[in-house]
Amino acid sequence: MDRLEGRHTPLRRSLLVVGVYLLAGWLWIAFSDYLAAQWFPDPDALSRVQTYKGILFVVVTALVLFLVLMRQLSRDRIMLSLHHHQREEIRQLNQLRESLIERANVWINVLDPEGRIVLWNKAAEEISGYRREEVLDSDQIWQWLYPDADERERHRARAEEILPDEGELIGYETCITTRDGRERRISWNARGLRDEGGEIVGTIAIGQDITDLREAEITIRQRERQLSTLMDNLPGMAYRCRYDEHWTMLFVSSGCRELTGYQSEELVNNNRVSYAGLIADNSNEDVLRAVESAIGNAEPFSIEYPIVRKDGRHIWVWERGVAVGSNDDLVLEGIILDISDRKALEEELSELATRDSLTGLFNRREMTRLLDEEIARAKRYGRALALLWIDFDHFKAINDDCGHAAGDSVLKATSALLADNVRSVDVIGRFGGEEFVILLPEMDRFEASETAERLRALISDTPQPLGDGRTVPLTISIGVSVFPDNGTDSRDLCAAADSAMYQAKSSGRNRVVLAPPAQEAHNP
Structure with a gap:
């Protein structure tokens, strides 16, 4: 009207x-x-x-x-201007509605009091798979989203319990079935809509798809359990520590007790002892330098060093770690393993690689390496160096007459006697068979000749045991070469000493022969 x-x-x-x-x-x-x-x-x-x-x-x-x-006309102009302004406001409101509702990345829908859909944004379409035209002015969507009748009624009862009393649903989670049959978990925030008279005119609901979030949380919990199990079964200790002078531990795994003898809580925050206090033999500086270098190069670090356990026992550990940023601070994370058995094996293998298995003296390869080092040192500081080449006289007869076991006994006894009668700076090794070499640093020809004569007389005057209670007399022939008179490298020195030794043998054995200087050896 x-x-x-x-x-x-x-x-x-x-x-x-x-x-x-x-x-x-x-x-x-x-x-x-x-x-x-x-x-x-x-x-x-x-x-x-x-x-x-x-x-x-x-x-x-x-x-x-x-x-x-x-x-x-003035009124018409005002009305036209007002109409244009109103149309612009309506356009802006429509744009705002499209931005806030249509383009929102969360599910937004509005229901009338009978539960029919009156608003269904694009996010709701994308998440559910149902288009706006299918669900508007219908309540069929609830059967589609919640095929299970009991579950559907439970959710609707929950909403009807809160919304009519001007309450809100916050963070209410449901599991919907999408159009393609997939299950998605949605977190809902909802509240009732009232008109000016206070009557319920509908409900607005905002849903966020948290399926991926919940799956990620489950994955994280599983990984945390796996990580906890892994750390508890590590052969060593996992840690997280501050980059400070004490290596203050912020976390250590349960392997701490087996590794160090201390409980985890005794190391954390230096409650009883700092980890730096466990590092033995003044190795802290080496550890610090290795860590600093790795941080400077933005790479992980690997270090081996000894520590002192709670029971006072020294063990070797291997640490592998990396520096990471944490709340504007720098911390280290890594693992520490007991490598004492490996270090012992390495030392044993090193001994096997450098020592003669019968006599315990250096072998030919190690003696050659040491000779090269001594020659380089002699060249650098302008010092003398002498080399004795020793061969047992008639040693084959001992093996033939008394057996190889007796020969081995004589070799061990003689090498021990020689080793006990040289200086601590001198180096003795077995080149093979019954040939031995002695390096005499900072000795000239005269001193080397005297030392060789003393050792020759010692062996000649000392009967050597055969291992069965008997002894046998033994003599040796010694050739002497000197750096730099007889050569400036290991090959020349060895050749000169070996040649002098053979001259001693050809001259009747049980004697010392000095190799002539290189220039004399080439003169007619």
Whole structure:
């Protein structure tokens, strides 16, 4: 009815204006003509007055019409401007609605009091798989999303329990079934919508797909359990520590006790002892340098060093770690393993690689390496170096007459006797068979000759045991070469000493022969 009245208002107003105009025109014509006839009886004067009166009427009515039109056009212009402004606001509101609702990355839907969908945004379409046209003005969506009737009723009862009393559902999780049959977990925030009279007119619900989040949480929990199991079964100790002078432990695994003898809580935050206090043999500086170098190169570090256990026992450990940033601080994370058995094996293998298995002296390869080092040192500091080449006289006869076991006994006893009668800086080794070599650092020809004579006399005067209670006399032949007179590298020195030794044998054995200087050896 109001709208009908609104449509008739312009017509009535137009009829009213026309009526007023006609009435005013009629009154003007009637009264103006009467007054003119009374005031101007002369026909010529009356005719002129009638003409002026008509012109005045036209001017006045034109002026009134102009003012009316101006007023109406001004109103129309204001109304048009207002209409344009309103249309712009509506456009902006539509854009805002599209931005906030249609383009939102969360599910937004609005229901009427009967549970029918009246708003269904794009995120709801993408998550559920159901298009807006399928669900608007229908409550069938709830059967689609929750095929299980008991579950569906439970969720609706939960919503009906809270929303009518102006409550809110916050973080309420449900599991929906999408159009393609997949299950997705949704976290809902919902509240009721009321009109000005306080009546429930609907419900707005905002849902966030947390399926991936929940799966990630499950994965993280599984990995945490796996990591905890792994750490508890590590052969060593996993750790996280500060990069400070104490290597302050922030976390250590349960392997701490087996490795160090201390409980985890005794090391954490240096409660009883700092880890730096466990590092033995002043190795902290080496550890620090290795860690600093690795941090500077942005790479992991690997270090081997000894530590002292709680029971006082020294063990070797291998540490592998990396520096990571944590809350604007630098911490180290890694693992520490007990490598004492490996170090012992390495030492044993090193001994096997450098020592003669029978006599315990250095073998030929190690003696050659040491000879090269001594020659380099002698060259650097301008010092002398002598080499003794020793061979047992008639040793084959001992093996043939008494057996190889007796020969081995003589070799061990003789090598021990030689080793006990040289200086601590001297180096003795077995080159093979019954040939031995002794390095005499900082000895000239005269001193080397005296040492060789002393050792020759010692062996000649000392019967050697056969291992069965018997002894046998033994003599040796010794060749002597000296750096740099007989050569400036190991090959030349060895060749000169070996040649001198053979000269001693050919001269009757049990004697010492000095190799002549290289220039003399080449003179006729």
